Amino acid sequence: MERYLLYLKNKIFRPFNAPAVLLEARTSIPKSGDIVIRDVRIAQRFIEFDVSVSERGVLERIVLRGLSAIAEFDRYEMIKEENLSKEEAMRRARDLFNNERFWKCHEVLENIWKQSGGEEKRLLNGIILIAAAFVHFQKGENETCLNILRRAYSKMESSTGEYYRIRIDLLKENVREIIDSGTIISLTL
Numbered sequence: 001m002e003r004y005l006l007y008l009k010n011k012i013f014r015p016f017n018a019p020a021v022l023l024e025a026r027t028s029i030p031k032s033g034d035i036v037i038r039d040v041r042i043a044q045r046f047i048e049f050d051v052s053v054s055e056r057g058v059l060e061r062i063v064l065r066g067l068s069a070i071a072e073f074d075r076y077e078m079i080k081e082e083n084l085s086k087e088e089a090m091r092r093a094r095d096l097f098n099n100e101r102f103w104k105c106h107e108v109l110e111n112i113w114k115q116s117g118g119e120e121k122r123l124l125n126g127i128i129l130i131a132a133a134f135v136h137f138q139k140g141e142n143e144t145c146l147n148i149l150r151r152a153y154s155k156m157e158s159s160t161g162e163y164y165r166i167r168i169d170l171l172k173e174n175v176r177e178i179i180d181s182g183t184i185i186s187l188t189l
Contacts, residue, residue, distance in 0.1 A: 001036065001052040003079040004059060005104065008071035009048040015042045017069040018140040021070060025049065029066040034058045043100035044186075047071055048104070048138070050079075056114035079107075086112055090164035093127075094189045123163060126155035130175060130187070136186050145184055149175050 013021060022040040029035055032053040041048045049067065055060045064073050084092060089112050096105035103173035106128055113124040137145040153175050159168050168188045174187050 001054055002056065003038075003050070003052045004076050005079060006049040006059070006063065006067070006076040007074040008049070008050055008067060009074050010042060010045055010047045010071060010174070012069070013042050013047060015138050015189075016140045018138065021047065024070060025067055028069055029063060035063060037063075039139070041103060041135060042140075042156050043138060046074060047098070047164075048101070048103070065168045069174060077096045079183070082108065084111070086115075087164070090166075093131075094164070094166065097131060097134075100186075101140070102131045102138065106131040106135065112114070114170055119159065120154050120163075123168070126152045126159070126168070127171075128169070129155060134187075142184060146182065155178060 008114065022037070023030060025037050025040060029037060035058060036052040038050040040050070047070065051059070051063060053063060055165075064076075067073070082089075091104045092109045093112075093173075096108060097104070098154055108123060109131065110130045112156065113121060113128060128149050129148050133145045133148035133152060134188050136142075136148060140188065156168065156172055156175075159172075161168055171187070171189065178184055178187075
């Protein structure tokens with residue numbers, strides 16, 4: 001099976017709608033072993049579906065047609081591991097995060113994290129956890145998001161300064177504000 005991220009344009013849905021959107025997507029696609037709708041995440045400007053299909057033709061023929069009742073199709077991309085330099089991966093992760101593509105950001109950062117050590121590994125783990133927390137927010141799972149943000153903050157607590165153009169002190173301050181208020185707001189790296 002091939003795995004894809006599929007994007008629909010979002011004009012009306014919010015993260016709390018994610019469970020209903022996922023159910024609608026799964027019921028609008030014919031049941032077969034050729035298609036698996038793994039998950040959905042709702043951002044401000046798009047709806048991101050994580051799907052597996054037996055072949056690209058199934059994606060174009062069935063999945064896109066079935067999901068058109070939810071929202072207008074935007075694009076899709078195959079999920080594949082990228083071998084990026086550390087600098088390019090950090091730039092890409094920042095761009096992904098700042099465009100609410102938190103799941104993909106998490107994946108890009110994980111490759112760097114695996115190769116790091118010491119305090120850098122701990123800091124990267126904190127940033128990865130922030131991206132993971134926002135994945136849960138996009139799925140309408142606010143309490144899970146807040147719990148993961150608490151873990152992220154503890155990983156980053158001793159880090160300061162700047163890391164690949166990410167202002168760590170500001171990021172920690174924003175995460176702390178979300179944790180303390182219980183109100184999840186959009187962040188940028």
